[in-house]
Amino acid sequence: MEKTTLTEKGIAEFNVEEIRRNFPILSTKAHGKPLVYLDNAASSQKPQVVIQKLVDYYSSLNANIHRGVHYLSQKASQEFDDVRVKVQEFINAASEREIVFVRGTTEAINLVASSFGRKNLNAGDEVLISAMEHHSNIVPWQMICEERKAVLKVIPMNDRGEISLDEYASLLSSKTKIVSIVHTSNSLGTVNPVKEMIRLAHAKNIPVLVDAAQGIVHTVIDVQDLDCDFLAFSGHKMLGPTGVGILYGKEKQLEDMPPYQGGGEMISSVSFEKTTYNEIPFKFEAGTPNIADVIALGTAVDYYKSIDRNAAFEYEHYLMTECSRLLAEIPGVRLIGTASNKASVVSFVIDNVNAMDAGMYLDTMGIAVRTGQHCTAPVMQQFCIPGTIRASFMFYNTIEEVHALIEGVKKAIKLLK
Amino acid sequence: MEKTTLTEKGIAEFNVEEIRRNFPILSTKAHGKPLVYLDNAASSQKPQVVIQKLVDYYSSLNANIHRGVHYLSQKASQEFDDVRVKVQEFINAASEREIVFVRGTTEAINLVASSFGRKNLNAGDEVLISAMEHHSNIVPWQMICEERKAVLKVIPMNDRGEISLDEYASLLSSKTKIVSIVHTSNSLGTVNPVKEMIRLAHAKNIPVLVDAAQGIVHTVIDVQDLDCDFLAFSGHKMLGPTGVGILYGKEKQLEDMPPYQGGGEMISSVSFEKTTYNEIPFKFEAGTPNIADVIALGTAVDYYKSIDRNAAFEYEHYLMTECSRLLAEIPGVRLIGTASNKASVVSFVIDNVNAMDAGMYLDTMGIAVRTGQHCTAPVMQQFCIPGTIRASFMFYNTIEEVHALIEGVKKAIKLLK
Amino acid sequence: MSVLDLEKEIIEDFELFDEWEEKYQYIIEIGQKLPPLDDKYKLDENKIKGCQSSVWLHAYAKDGLVYFEADSDSTFVKGEIALLIKVLSGQPAAEVVNAPLAFIDTIGLRQHIAVTRANGLSSMIKQMKLYAVGMNSKQ
Amino acid sequence: MSVLDLEKEIIEDFELFDEWEEKYQYIIEIGQKLPPLDDKYKLDENKIKGCQSSVWLHAYAKDGLVYFEADSDSTFVKGEIALLIKVLSGQPAAEVVNAPLAFIDTIGLRQHIAVTRANGLSSMIKQMKLYAVGMNSKQ
Numbered sequence A, B: 001m002e003k004t005t006l007t008e009k010g011i012a013e014f015n016v017e018e019i020r021r022n023f024p025i026l027s028t029k030a031h032g033k034p035l036v037y038l039d040n041a042a043s044s045q046k047p048q049v050v051i052q053k054l055v056d057y058y059s060s061l062n063a064n065i066h067r068g069v070h071y072l073s074q075k076a077s078q079e080f081d082d083v084r085v086k087v088q089e090f091i092n093a094a095s096e097r098e099i100v101f102v103r104g105t106t107e108a109i110n111l112v113a114s115s116f117g118r119k120n121l122n123a124g125d126e127v128l129i130s131a132m133e134h135h136s137n138i139v140p141w142q143m144i145c146e147e148r149k150a151v152l153k154v155i156p157m158n159d160r161g162e163i164s165l166d167e168y169a170s171l172l173s174s175k176t177k178i179v180s181i182v183h184t185s186n187s188l189g190t191v192n193p194v195k196e197m198i199r200l201a202h203a204k205n206i207p208v209l210v211d212a213a214q215g216i217v218h219t220v221i222d223v224q225d226l227d228c229d230f231l232a233f234s235g236h237k238m239l240g241p242t243g244v245g246i247l248y249g250k251e252k253q254l255e256d257m258p259p260y261q262g263g264g265e266m267i268s269s270v271s272f273e274k275t276t277y278n279e280i281p282f283k284f285e286a287g288t289p290n291i292a293d294v295i296a297l298g299t300a301v302d303y304y305k306s307i308d309r310n311a312a313f314e315y316e317h318y319l320m321t322e323c324s325r326l327l328a329e330i331p332g333v334r335l336i337g338t339a340s341n342k343a344s345v346v347s348f349v350i351d352n353v354n355a356m357d358a359g360m361y362l363d364t365m366g367i368a369v370r371t372g373q374h375c376t377a378p379v380m381q382q383f384c385i386p387g388t389i390r391a392s393f394m395f396y397n398t399i400e401e402v403h404a405l406i407e408g409v410k411k412a413i414k415l416l417k
Numbered sequence C, D: 001m002s003v004l005d006l007e008k009e010i011i012e013d014f015e016l017f018d019e020w021e022e023k024y025q026y027i028i029e030i031g032q033k034l035p036p037l038d039d040k041y042k043l044d045e046n047k048i049k050g051c052q053s054s055v056w057l058h059a060y061a062k063d064g065l066v067y068f069e070a071d072s073d074s075t076f077v078k079g080e081i082a083l084l085i086k087v088l089s090g091q092p093a094a095e096v097v098n099a100p101l102a103f104i105d106t107i108g109l110r111q112h113i114a115v116t117r118a119n120g121l122s123s124m125i126k127q128m129k130l131y132a133v134g135m136n137s138k139q
């Protein structure tokens, strides 16, 4: 997980201007000012190839899949099925059977909480999450724990936004039935030591779900290397369309789980007396899937393959580090989330300045940041703040945009303090 | 529900050529032959405006919604929220709070089966569906009935594919907790007397879910007139993109139900001790929604508004009737589903001809029909057939396409018999 | 001055600015000048629901006119309130009830703020008008 | 004739046709000529999994060669089987195991049939080769 800092040469060689041309929205304006899009942790922008894929699909390919013998259905099915293999390769899963198409990270976690939870959680059992989870990795577990009378336990974090592995290890017990942990925090930027955490959990035979909504966007993830039991992420944060995401699950885990939703596609045979379910992954994909967006997600994966992902991630790291450094120099600015291993996200507050006022002022300058709790209310509770201002970077951002943000923050302090 | 037959003048005036120009895929080829798309019940094709909306969204608007104060997020949120009102008006719901965005019909029914079922179904209670349901309106109920030890009861149908209201009424009892019934059968074409069925159920205080996956595509549905408690339909069958659908629920019903999935958007406040849920409809919309496709679904609704829907539906009815009449004249062809009130769908079998062989042969001629069980295995069991050949029409189909199908069927009989 | 005249004054003030950034700065400046609300009025019952920021509104009648005082943790919201107070505070109740408040659209406020904030603004206006309706019926 | 020569023959037959429709008709005609499988072989253990249609395959060895007989409720599938039987039946087991069967792609079969059917075809080939492997190892 150690990041090698990109050399100056490397940064200079990373051709961000060429990359930006692939993203049509980046040359638009906001309130008449050139758009500076620093809200990537909420949703990424899309390259032209992904947009074009949707057009091509609906203009020449659209049909319901798998059940049709006709030409369009065939072509659409083929492209759809190919994406499963693309995603398998993208995260190095052992089999395409381990790739389940869902709406997004939230649905992926709900699926596991519901299917795994109803099967494996009983009164007194424990589910372990961390103090920095997104609501989507808290509420599904709260709901299933309430239903099954299980207990939700929380791994604490320190004031830099880091988990202590010792504290974590001491929370793993024979009662722990699953650990569900965020790979990269969307409000703090912390990159957790998930590989080590998985090793510790597996030593006690406890399966681990990794929320990689942010992680997949800023790291090369290899599920076999991580050895996670489940991995969840969203297409819309990784250059893909909205409405599609991935649940990876080890074959054995998926086989053991009961189905989630019922309906078309997920069955093998239906009668009023007895219904049998399809094999994995189809068992978990009820109804007409989001065909077009799955296919366009495949194009997003292709796009990632077409660029030097490691260089892109190092470049993002450079933007993040530089932004943090410059912000920290501004009197009155306090960074929230200062873990030693971080990715993409810079969260901060300004003394005596309302975060939303500042965000809105930056917006008048065309700078899009997010303000608030970022769906991590417990993080804000721990830091005793109502919310933060968050800038989050993708490889299509530039150092000039970092500087624009810094200037904007300075102006905001001048106006609002 | 009585259909007035379109006059010859009316049919001549329905400008299908103009309409076809709005659908780019209709001028493409399949296996080198002009595409004759008669698989509309599986998924409809999309007008150019819907495709263009996706392009516009991703090229100039894309951002995560509701939680952002910045320009893009604002614009995207506004367009997203507008669609809720458009859909409300489209089905004449009393309030936009009654419109829940889901993935499709299947998810809508699962949501109700799970949330309504867990709250209201107990051992010995009954759920009533019909013999002609799609798997998506069978399996979710089988699953929840098994969990809650409730009983799934089935309204029988006669050999024409019609429900008897008397038999239906006799199945409604104090044990019946919900009726879930298809508006228009996707394998038989039967349009059920849902309004009367709802009246009968309500007389015993039993709520009714209507599966309008097909119904919404071929009828003007007014939920206040129907008085249904829930209505489910899919965007992809009604000119919209894949991956988005609607659950309509009466305000009171939605208020009474526990949430379905947990996560971002659906909460009002989160802490590890206590989480409170958002108002309806947000309570049922966990995680980043399928923003782009919801917005494009709004464009599909706009498209429907821009045409004369009643004329379009009568024209579809004309194609369906004409197709049935011509097929019935061919020796060896047997129509499956001959209800007096039908829409769009023509299902048939050919003596001594394998349905899939015939479908595949039609495909070689560019004619896309569907063959098989159409996700209604119990219907096939009742008719003692492995499957049917199904042609299903939309208002962009032509009488020439009907004739091409008829010629194709004749050729198939000659070759395959 | 009448409600309409006061609205006109605001519209003229904003005509000086082309850009949303400048208008925003101006609203902030107005917000910063809004006198703070006495802590004793910062009660839960005075809190306006539907605003993302905390907003307290205190209203009272004097000599047949309606007066408003308010506060918020957001300076921008204070600026919005200050504009509303400028127009509505010290007016006869009937005037408040019927005030068109078209200036909000004219100066481009609603067009530039996020939906959630626009809803907050609507809640504020609704609350002010409700007070006035109540006072009107008492008179 | 060798497997490769037989494949070549099929390829040449199909070269007569430009359109998929004609190729389809030809496969149907071949299927119609496939001798029916004796009912005693239509056992569940002879059924090929992964096919949408019912397909029974019966294999046996004679004089060191492998023979196949098969049937299906789909004439098209029978046509596919007939092509495979033409190439593979009556060949030495080792030939069957190693048969490239490139003709399937060359005549455009796989490109035109639905994924589910293509999977069915693959299952058939796999099953035929498995029989041959079994017989090969017994010899």
Ligand SMILES: Cc1ncc(COP(=O)(O)O)c(C=O)c1O
Pocket (backbone or CB within 6 Å): A264, A287, A288, A289, B041, B042, B103, B104, B105, B106, B107, B134, B136, B137, B182, B184, B185, B186, B211, B213, B214, B234, B375
């Ligand atoms: C009557 C009916 N119900 C339910 C469905 C399921 O819809 P979806 O697959 O879009 O969830 C369909 C479509 O296949 C249908 O025709």
Ligand SMILES: Cc1ncc(COP(=O)(O)O)c(C=O)c1O
Pocket (backbone or CB within 6 Å): A041, A042, A104, A105, A106, A107, A134, A136, A137, A182, A184, A185, A186, A211, A213, A214, A234, A375, B264, B287, B288, B289
């Ligand atoms: C860490 C993390 N987990 C989960 C989610 C939820 O993802 P989605 O809203 O796409 O389901 C997000 C995104 O907001 C996230 O950043």
